[in-house]
Amino acid sequence: MTLLDVRGLTVRTADGRTLVDDLSLTVDSGERLGLIGESGSGKSLTTLAILGLLPDGMTATGSVDLAGTQIVGATEKRLAAVRGRDAAVVFQEPLTALDPLMRVGRQIAEPLARRTCLKGAALREAVRGALTQVRLPEPERIARAFPHEISGGQRQRVALAMALACAPRLLIADEPTTALDVSVQAEMLDLIDSLVRERKMSVLFVSHDLAVVARVTDRALVMKDGRAVEEGAVHDLVRLPREEYTKALVASARRLESALDLRSAR
């Protein structure tokens, strides 16, 4: 069953520049799709357009069907009902994606309370559970902390817990590991992988890093300058890239890898 069906999505700025051009993609229930492209290729705008959250002045045309709701042109009230329930997002920069003046526990409690109608001690227990589930140590301490009091990796786990607290059918991960250092990155990817598997969620995984996408998703779509240039199984993309741009991406990923190999051999 198709969960997300994007057809001919085009995003334009107020002065008429086209940032996403005639993009189509589908994500089935339980499927994972990678969205690859360099910065400025329109990946993040695509994720925002899927939730009807484009910045002021930008307009989307085409069709975005998310779990049966047409997002393009929908009213704010309808969008608020869809957001969180049908799709939730983990953003790239966990420090700025958390409210700096609100304790972490309360930020997770907000979407939890809305979905489950829990209150008081039961809600606190649910928050603790949400923090434990993203494998955060000392959930009580973290729940009481402000975002700047915990580490970057912990913050991103909190952001993931917030997204999962909505129990969305589609998890949109917008470069969730880019701001983390490499050892934390691997843990984070494994965590997303296992949590999504347990919940049978669909994933739209956005990244500029082919290696990262290959780790989490099976199918990927390559974007350049707002257009989809190539789509297919990640394995095929890596082994037999057809488009020049994909070849360049693969080559640069390879170069990086071989540079690391050389250094470790030395």
Add this chain to the structure above:
Amino acid sequence: MTLTETRPTKAPRFGRSSRRSATLVVGCVLAGLIALLALVSLVWLPYATDDTSGGRLTGPGGGHLLGTDKLGRDLFTQLMTGSRIAFEAGLGSVAVAAALGITLGVLAAFAQGWLDDTLSAFLDILIAFPTLLLAMLIVAARSATLGSAVLAIGLAQSAVVARLVRVLVKRVLTQDYITAARTSGTSWPRTVLGHVLPNIWPTLVVNLALQFGLAVLAEAGLSYLGLGAPPPNASWGRMLQEAQATFTTAPAGALAPGVLLVLLVIGVNLIADGLRETLDPATRRRRA
């Protein structure tokens, strides 16, 4: 923030700074002493406000702590009621300015197109409009009471507050955590109350403290001109005006309210500075 900085840190908790700001303490002491005078004046005064039994223009001492004015009224008594009026003027004006300013500011921040332009132009005009003229208009329409003065000052200040709130809200709205809250389905009213207002609050509360000081000064100015609280409630501004003619012979009548006015405004400004140090998330994070 770079990756190397992402270690857990022990930061002071919100509102409870580990290094208590010295300016905040000094400011609280200054304003606190005058607040105490104002509070005591509610339940006890050395003399009645209209008691003219003392000699005229007696110097300090002899049953009158600071002496009497040209009508034989006790100066210290007037000073005490004056401090109460100063606080009423300050708190009243700030309440009007905050209620009106925050509402208008949030509206202006969300307004688009012509509504945004109209609101901005309206605020600019209100800021450019002289407070004195506004006060005279309101006094002419109502009467010369403390309420009229407070309304005039509060209205004038609400424009300043609204413009600040508009900018602050616009800035907060571009932050990722607002988008993050929206992606989880938080409605606009909830986002504003839960995330936007708390995040502009540190800057806003500092500005409101400064507005309090300005309002106290403005009320003194208005009552100096006879546009403030009517007799027998002595306000510092009217005390200054009444003591003006006899300043060379009996300086206490003008010095006492003048000094208290300066002390209160300095105290409130120090509190504002201290609050900035303790509340501003930027300085808090830097210290962490």
